[in-house]
Amino acid sequence: MKKELIIEWKHVGEDLDTTCERCHDTGTALKAVISEITTILEMEGVSVRLIETVLPATAVEESNSLLFNGVPIEELLEGVEVISTPCASCACITCEEDTECRALRYSGEDYEAIPPELIGRAVARALEME
Numbered sequence: 001m002k003k004e005l006i007i008e009w010k011h012v013g014e015d016l017d018t019t020c021e022r023c024h025d026t027g028t029a030l031k032a033v034i035s036e037i038t039t040i041l042e043m044e045g046v047s048v049r050l051i052e053t054v055l056p057a058t059a060v061e062e063s064n065s066l067l068f069n070g071v072p073i074e075e076l077l078e079g080v081e082v083i084s085t086p087c088a089s090c091a092c093i094t095c096e097e098d099t100e101c102r103a104l105r106y107s108g109e110d111y112e113a114i115p116p117e118l119i120g121r122a123v124a125r126a127l128e129m130e
Helices: 021-043 057-062 088-094 116-126
Strands: 003-012 046-055 065-068 081-086 100-106 109-111
Touching (some): 003 021, 003 057, 003 116, 046 057, 065 116
Parallel strands (some): 003 046
Antiparallel strands (some): 003 065
């Protein structure tokens, strides 16, 4: 029986070019990781599907999030917590000066965009390979 890994990327903006800077960077990292792992996972009988969910500008607090088979990255990886930090590019999208966007804190470091290393670890964890 073939397994499927469904990765959902939620962001404001119509696409990679019209989203905020940090969502853009997360999307770019995600697509690079998927490109790297798809062939390997398919050899193991796992198909990978990316779902891109475009959120309205009123849902910035849900933006810049990744779910792996329905589970948020912060629930898959121990020690990862969601924080909010000011985001000038989200402020341009929402037309509100004090807009904050999702970011992650891991091992004492804040990540405005989700880095490839955390995405790869979340993939492994979602597939119970770790």
